[in-house]
Amino acid sequence: MIMDDGRKGLAILGSTGSVGTQTLDVVRTFPDMFDVVALACNRNLELLGRQIEEFRPRYIHCNGAEDEKSRLLTNGMRECDLTELVCQDEVDVVVTATTGDVAIAPTLAAISARKQIALANKETIVMAGEIVTSLANSEGVDLMPLDSEPNAIWQCMRGERATVSKLIITASGGAFRDTPLGQLSSVTPEQALRHPTWAMGRKITVDSATLMNKAFEVIEAHWLFGMPWQDIEVVIHPQSVIHSMVEFVDGSVKAQLSKPDMRLPIQYALLYPERIENSRIERFDPVATGSLTFQDWERER
Structure with missing residues (x-):
């Protein structure tokens, strides 16, 4: 109550x-x-x-x-x-x-x-x-x-769930995103904990480095949003600014953007359905951020 x-x-x-x-x-x-x-x-x-x-x-x-x-x-x-x-x-x-x-x-x-x-x-x-x-x-x-990714999907789907055709979940790629494949066999737990964009707990940081966290998020998206497996896509987005995207039946795509800060999705969920100003959250500046890039994830990793 x-x-x-x-x-x-x-x-x-x-x-x-x-x-x-x-x-x-x-x-x-x-x-x-x-x-x-x-x-x-x-x-x-x-x-x-x-x-x-x-x-x-x-x-x-x-x-x-x-x-x-x-x-x-x-x-x-x-x-x-x-x-x-x-x-x-x-x-x-x-x-x-x-x-x-x-x-x-x-x-x-x-x-x-x-x-x-x-x-x-x-x-x-x-x-x-x-x-x-x-x-x-x-x-x-x-x-x-x-979590920032399913929370972003939830925000983008709000009021339009019936016309969603695809979910696009972004991944930073974790600590080993740019590590040559030949060096992966010798990486250390300490290296796995050096996430390039997010400050998170130890387990999720390691899961991010191995992309296991993204596998979990695909499963989450399937059950939370009722999406068929074939309509859930993962892309690498090194800047961690776009937290996920939703494609609709007409080809339009909505994306949720913000600086990497877990307090924002937490606030959205706790205050739902209201949005209230929070001056402690750093605002997204597109000019200062510069280019946003995407790439496919490597199956062999």
């Missing part, structure tokens, strides 16, 4: 990770729009403690020693498991910003409780896409993608 003061109640799973911390940045920008009802993380209890002190959630979930966890519980705060946490009455939107399959069960529970889902956890759709989307459709729940 929306709070009496009009704020949306948020449950953030993975609050100490990259997407989780940037979600809280958006909350800081719009404190009158959101109430942080619940926070969940794995083992970064130090950061979780600081988040609890700042945002005063009523519910938390974390892993760690019992004495460490008990020190976090203040002012009547409760610890509960993820499926219970996301179903609390005060929660309107569940942000799934974890990695791995841990988000599947709480996502299904939240959908059954008719909570809106702000979806950053790719594994939920990759592993259980048909189950999740079918349940969301039957319960009338919005699945709002937070």
Whole structure:
């Protein structure tokens, strides 16, 4: 339920990770729009403690020693498991910003409780896409993608879904985009973590370097938007300015452009269907940006 003061109640799973911390940045920008009802993380209890002190959630979930966890519980705060946490009455939107399959069960529970889902956890759709989307459709729940590429598709399709003919997902190419093929066998994890345009978590940065992340996004696009596999295309776009494109039956193409900043798609999802000015987001300058280029991805990589 929306709070009496009009704020949306948020449950953030993975609050100490990259997407989780940037979600809280958006909350800081719009404190009158959101109430942080619940926070969940794995083992970064130090950061979780600081988040609890700042945002005063009523519910938390974390892993760690019992004495460490008990020190976090203040002012009547409760610890509960993820499926219970996301179903609390005060929660309107569940942000799934974890990695791995841990988000599947709480996502299904939240959908059954008719909570809106702000979806950053790719594994939920990759592993259980048909189950999740079918349940969301039957319960009338919005699945709002937070990742820049599916979020861009969602924005471009808005109001015109019936006339879409193709989805074009862009990829930066990751850390090894320009690495000669003969050198790929000797690259290191440290090199894989040097993404050329995005600042992201470690797992997604490595997945970007191997293009596994893009494979996940193709699967996401298939289930989230109901597009046939043959109508989903991937192109390399080194500048990471165009986040995805949508082609329509008449040949027109819409593209969503912005500086690489995860706070923008997060804000779009959390404030949907409204758009509100955020002076902290750097604006796209086409002249300063210069040329935008595209290339096919190399199958042999």
